[in-house]
Amino acid sequence: MKSYTEYLWFNTARRREYINITSQVEEAVKKSGIKEGLVLVSAMHITAGIYVNDAEEGIIQDIDNMLEKLAPFGPDYLHHRTGEDNGDAHLKSILVHHQVILPVTSGRLDLGPWQQVYYAEFDGRRRKRVIIKVLGE
Amino acid sequence: MKSYTEYLWFNTARRREYINITSQVEEAVKKSGIKEGLVLVSAMHITAGIYVNDAEEGIIQDIDNMLEKLAPFGPDYLHHRTGEDNGDAHLKSILVHHQVILPVTSGRLDLGPWQQVYYAEFDGRRRKRVIIKVLGE
Amino acid sequence: MKSYTEYLWFNTARRREYINITSQVEEAVKKSGIKEGLVLVSAMHITAGIYVNDAEEGIIQDIDNMLEKLAPFGPDYLHHRTGEDNGDAHLKSILVHHQVILPVTSGRLDLGPWQQVYYAEFDGRRRKRVIIKVLGE
Numbered sequence: 482m483k484s485y486t487e488y489l490w491f492n493t494a495r496r497r498e499y500i501n502i503t504s505q506v507e508e509a510v511k512k513s514g515i516k517e518g519l520v521l522v523s524a525m526h527i528t529a530g531i532y533v534n535d536a537e538e539g540i541i542q543d544i545d546n547m548l549e550k551l552a553p554f555g556p557d558y559l560h561h562r563t564g565e566d567n568g569d570a571h572l573k574s575i576l577v578h579h580q581v582i583l584p585v586t587s588g589r590l591d592l593g594p595w596q597q598v599y600y601a602e603f604d605g606r607r608r609k610r611v612i613i614k615v616l617g618e
Numbered sequence: 619m620k621s622y623t624e625y626l627w628f629n630t631a632r633r634r635e636y637i638n639i640t641s642q643v644e645e646a647v648k649k650s651g652i653k654e655g656l657v658l659v660s661a662m663h664i665t666a667g668i669y670v671n672d673a674e675e676g677i678i679q680d681i682d683n684m685l686e687k688l689a690p691f692g693p694d695y696l697h698h699r700t701g702e703d704n705g706d707a708h709l710k711s712i713l714v715h716h717q718v719i720l721p722v723t724s725g726r727l728d729l730g731p732w733q734q735v736y737y738a739e740f741d742g743r744r745r746k747r748v749i750i751k752v753l754g755e
Numbered sequence: 756m757k758s759y760t761e762y763l764w765f766n767t768a769r770r771r772e773y774i775n776i777t778s779q780v781e782e783a784v785k786k787s788g789i790k791e792g793l794v795l796v797s798a799m800h801i802t803a804g805i806y807v808n809d810a811e812e813g814i815i816q817d818i819d820n821m822l823e824k825l826a827p828f829g830p831d832y833l834h835h836r837t838g839e840d841n842g843d844a845h846l847k848s849i850l851v852h853h854q855v856i857l858p859v860t861s862g863r864l865d866l867g868p869w870q871q872v873y874y875a876e877f878d879g880r881r882r883k884r885v886i887i888k889v890l891g892e
Contacts, residue, residue: 482756482891482892484792484892486791486858486860486865517621517623517753518621519656519658519751519753519793521793521856521858523856523857523858524867525866525867525868525870526867526869526870527807527808527809527867527870532712533664534664534708534711534712535664535697535708537697538696539695539697539698539699539700539705540695540696540705540708542696543695543696543697543705543708543709544708544709544712546696547688547689547709547712551688551821551825552821558813558817559812559813559814559816559817559820560809560811560813560814561813562813563813568813568814568817571808571809571814572817572818572821575806575808575818575821575850575851576712576713576850577712578715578852579855580856582660582717582719582856583660584623584658584749584751586751591623591749591751592662593661593663593664593747594662595664596662596664610867612858614793614858614860614865616753616791616792616793616890616891617619617753618619618621619756654758654760654890655758655890656793656795656888656890670853671801671845671849672834672845674834675833676832676834676835676836677832677833677834677842679833680832680833680834680842680845680846681845681846681849683833684826684846684849688825713849713850714849715852718853718854719795719797719854719856720797721760721795721797721886723760723888728760728886729799730798730799730800730801730884731799731800732800732801733799733800733801753890754756754758754890755756
């Protein structure tokens with residue numbers, strides 16, 4: 482069994498941003514030398530998410546709109562008694578989920594035709610981290 | 619370490635359908651010969667999901683009703699500027715999540731008493747695929 | 756390759772409860788002797804969830820409020836034709852997701868500064884179980 486670990490850093494210009502990280506994950510798989518296995522891609526902060534979906538600007542905005550409808554940015558969170566203003570970002574992270582597992586087959590990410598891996602930043606403008614861990618052989 | 623990969627194909631009659639695939643996953647685990655490990659079950663399309671819940675008709679309809687409330691089928695998605703009409707299906711896939719990981723113990727799926735694995739089709743009537751990958755020994 | 760499996764049992768006093776289980780998962784990783792790998796933490800019941808977020812009372816209540824807004828406790832679920840009254844708990848489990856995968860690096864949970872693992876009980880006051888399975892070497 483082999484394993485390989487890599488960390489990606491982000492510091493977005495805007496509060497919310499959706500960044501396609503598929504090629505960076507693909508690159509990590511290549512470096513790992515693993516041919517058959519699984520890759521975990523997981524946000525290390527509680528106000529960000531990782532998801533797999535389409536690299537299409539319209540649907541990215543639709544996802545953002547849905548999350549804003551279900552967990553709107555605003556003042557009315559109990560979490561804000563701590564001095565924070567990012568309650569919505571925690572909830573968006575829960576809804577999107579903060580991680581995915583990708584299959585590795587024959588040394589490549591085994592994704593469907595339209596599947597792309599996204600880092601979803603819900604409270605940016607600060608340094609944040611994602612872990613990539615490949616396990617297999 | 620051993621690994622085993624299998625693909626399931628679906629082509630549902632209706633746009634939305636929920637299909638119990640537990641026995642197919644169990645079968646893949648058996649074929650893998652793996653006694654201790656993890657199985658990834660992951661939709662390879664961005665308008666489908668995989669979840670674990672009850673094999674009970676009422677709750678399946680309740681899940682569908684909730685998803686339709688949170689991300690309704692309809693015309694008002696930016697994604698539809700591409701000519702597609704399935705914006706809701708992408709959002710439903712995000713909410714349900716497109717994958718699960720199941721534990722394998724003593725050569726069997728190590729599930730609780732009511733846990734069943736479901737393929738959730740949100741934009742059917744076309745050929746779509748799910749990957750099953752077992753990792754362990 | 757090594758694997759290690761452990762089960763946690765819960766029997767909460769209230770219907771809904773959020774319990775920090777990070778130290779129990781950390782303990783299981785230590786017992787496994789695994790230095791590099793992945794840990795699956797997965798609810799074995801269909802009315803509970805596992806998530807990673809903040810150990811802060813306000814945000815825990817905010818998560819509960821959001822889930823109650825999106826899938827309210829109440830009588831109007833088709834699932835209740837079976838005699839059950841916990842339709843909302845199934846839906847909350849779907850939204851939160853019933854599992855997480857945590858990376859293990861150098862024998863420790865490789866979590867970000869604020870990441871804590873929570874058991875989310877949505878239909879308590881009965882004995883329920885969570886599986887922890889560590890895979891790696």
